[in-house]
Amino acid sequence: MAEAMGTVTIEEVAAAAGVSRSTVSRVVNGSELVRPDTVAAVQKVIAELHYVPNRAARSLASRQTMxxxxxxxxxxxxxxxxxxxxxxxxxxxxxxxxxxxxxxxxxxxxxxxxxxxxxxxxxxxxxxxxxxxxxxxxxxxxxxxxxxxxxxxxxxxxxxxxxxxxVDNVAGAREATRHLIERGCRTLGTITGPRSMPAGIDRLEGFRQALAEAGIPEGPVVAGDFSVEGGAEAMRSILAAGEVPDGLFVASDLMAQGALTTAQGAGIRIPQDLKVVGFDDSSVATAVNPKLTTIHQPxxxxxxxxxxxxxxxxxxxxxxxxxxxxxxxxxxxxx
Incomplete structure (x- = not known):
């Protein structure tokens, strides 16, 4: 079945442009993976042959749902x-x-x-x-x-x-922890993401790598669930243990929000007593007080x-x- 509203098919466009059928398809679909000169050549042939993709015909022929x-x-x-x-x-x-x-x-x-x-x-x-x-x-x-x-x-x-x-979760967590060390923190803890998720595992790994590089012993490590309440509960656990660190890497901004609120409620000043870095650079990072240092992921x-x-x-x-x-x-x- 022809894939154009006239008599021109995608195969004819490919032959005239000297490229594969899949390359023409990528150009038509706006793929950014095709070289600019190839895009220009295909688009020139499309214009010359007056090729118009017919999505309904293509879906019927290939059983695509789009x-x-x-x-x-x-x-x-x-x-x-x-x-x-x-x-x-x-x-x-x-x-x-x-x-x-x-x-x-x-x-x-x-x-x-x-x-x-x-x-x-x-x-x-x-x-x-x-x-x-x-x-x-x-x-x-x-x-x-x-x-x-x-x-x-x-x-x-x-x-x-x-x-x-x-996202490079290991490198991001490592950079966050290094930043806390550069700010003078020597007792560092972390609130991790779920250990059932690679992001949680990788961010903990980055935290530990930075501590090992600096020769600093690991402080409290408490599991969270990437939620506000999960961060609050983890912070309550740290407070209950009686060993509050001076630096805390939190594996998500939402958990950092919960941790900040809980710490401040216990009279801990941010950043004077406890410096905190989150992860995500979401809208939460600028909504909390003080505004959150964090790792930006695109x-x-x-x-x-x-x-x-x-x-x-x-x-x-x-x-x-x-x-x-x-x-x-x-x-x-x-x-």
């Missing part, structure tokens, strides 16, 4: 309450929209009765992006077996051929890149399996 699932293995309260999702989802949606795809949001902390995986495997989407996954999220295996998948963050379970986009850009990679896979491309984005320190008043 829809992508965004799978969030969390409950709705966590999804709507975490600024990370508020930043990453618009980036995903913006890139898919430019390519003519719809985004289907699927939120589930588990999949009883296989309702979510049944939807994906039923042919309603062409691919999936999975964000905020845990080692216990075994239902993801059914999604991976059904459609192409790109992960947001290093997968909790490594599978051959996995594609993912992550969440919107991460969302765009995940969508870009999935689109490239769907068009027959071979993008890198692993993409690591930089994390940078943003200094504010809490240190």
């Amino acid at each position: 829809a992508i699932a965004l799978v969030i293995p969390e409950d709705t309260s966590r999804f709507f309450g975490d600024p990370f999702f508020a930043a990453i989802v618009p980036g995903i949606n913006a890139r898919l929209r430019r390519a003519g795809y719809m985004l289907n949001l699927l939120i589930a902390d588990s999949d009883p009765g296989n309702r979510l995986t049944g939807y994906v495997r039923g042919g309603y989407v062409d691919g999936a992006i999975i964000v905020s996954h845990h080692t216990s999220d075994t239902f993801i295996d059914h999604i991976v077996a059904a459609v192409p998948v790109v992960y947001g963050g290093r997968p909790a379970q490594h599978r051959p051929g996995t594609y993912y986009v992550d 969440s919107y850009e991460q969302g765009e890149l995940m969508a870009e990679i999935l689109l490239d896979i769907l068009s027959g491309g071979k993008p890198p399996h692993e993409t690591i984005m930089p994390a940078e320190l943003v200094v504010r008043e809490s240190t």
